[in-house]
Amino acid sequence: MQMNEPDALFNAARRIGPEILDLRNISLSFGGVKALTNISFNVRQHEIRAIIGPNGAGKSSMLNVINGVYRPQEGEIIFRGEHRKNMDCHQAAKSGIARTFQNIALFKGMTVLDNIMTGRNLKMKSNFLMQALYWGPARREEIEHRKKCEEIIDFLEIQAIRKTPVGRLPYGLQKRVELARALAAEPEILLLDEPMAGMNVEEKQDMCRFILDVNDQFGTTIVLIEHDMGVVMDISDRVVVLDYGKKIGDGTPDEVRSNQDVIKAYLGAAH
Numbered sequence: 001m002q003m004n005e006p007d008a009l010f011n012a013a014r015r016i017g018p019e020i021l022d023l024r025n026i027s028l029s030f031g032g033v034k035a036l037t038n039i040s041f042n043v044r045q046h047e048i049r050a051i052i053g054p055n056g057a058g059k060s061s062m063l064n065v066i067n068g069v070y071r072p073q074e075g076e077i078i079f080r081g082e083h084r085k086n087m088d089c090h091q092a093a094k095s096g097i098a099r100t101f102q103n104i105a106l107f108k109g110m111t112v113l114d115n116i117m118t119g120r121n122l123k124m125k126s127n128f129l130m131q132a133l134y135w136g137p138a139r140r141e142e143i144e145h146r147k148k149c150e151e152i153i154d155f156l157e158i159q160a161i162r163k164t165p166v167g168r169l170p171y172g173l174q175k176r177v178e179l180a181r182a183l184a185a186e187p188e189i190l191l192l193d194e195p196m197a198g199m200n201v202e203e204k205q206d207m208c209r210f211i212l213d214v215n216d217q218f219g220t221t222i223v224l225i226e227h228d229m230g231v232v233m234d235i236s237d238r239v240v241v242l243d244y245g246k247k248i249g250d251g252t253p254d255e256v257r258s259n260q261d262v263i264k265a266y267l268g269a270a271h
């Protein structure tokens, strides 16, 4: 077999698979503001794919397109070989796409465990009445879901705070709980919107380790937006770079680092 660029990504240790998500010629406008212009890139199974770019480049809009919050005016989205048309965020979540948000979106008054349980909602089969009566199959189901959540709690090393209301936790731990809730849905693709934002060095190191472990041990494909370049270059398999809603770079961290357009965009942003 002839080795071309993407095939070089198949490596025995990391086991990056075939393409799972393909975004083709995506354009999205809000009134007169062009958030995304003709963006194409793909995501391979089990890959860690970063989206970077200066402020306002269109990164969050791109994530919102992937999980069905925004519907692009132009372009195609192919997920697991199927063309997706008019998929809303509920359907995206059902089909295996979960996400975390730039600003933490947890229920602050609820405990860590209960927040994580909300991530299981889409997996629950018993109806509201059965749950209210806590009856037979609903009870068994609840026990199963709690077991899964406890596994995730152990995995992310947050056993000690499982009964603590989320609002009382420091920011870094809240971010970890948000990751736990997204994982509770057992997603195939996990979208992380600035998972390290506002964290100190130690918290960032922990979060990096957890992202790599999730990718490695659960086999979850990860698409992330992150401003910390050190982190992006360390943990990503491939990076797509946006600037003013256009794609200006796409490749391995080394390729992106030496891309003149990318260097220019970042120097411009720094000025």
Ligand SMILES: Nc1ncnc2c1ncn2[C@@H]1O[C@H](COP(=O)(O)OP(=O)(O)OP(=O)(O)O)[C@@H](O)[C@H]1O
Pocket (backbone or CB within 6 Å): 030, 033, 034, 035, 053, 054, 055, 056, 057, 058, 059, 060, 061, 062
């Ligand atoms: N809901 C919206 N309504 C109007 N304009 C929007 C909306 N969402 C994004 N935009 C605009 O689209 C452009 C891209 O924004 P987006 O938030 O996707 O960029 P970003 O790269 O994620 O930025 P940041 O790093 O600052 O979060 C910006 O000009 C922004 O003002």
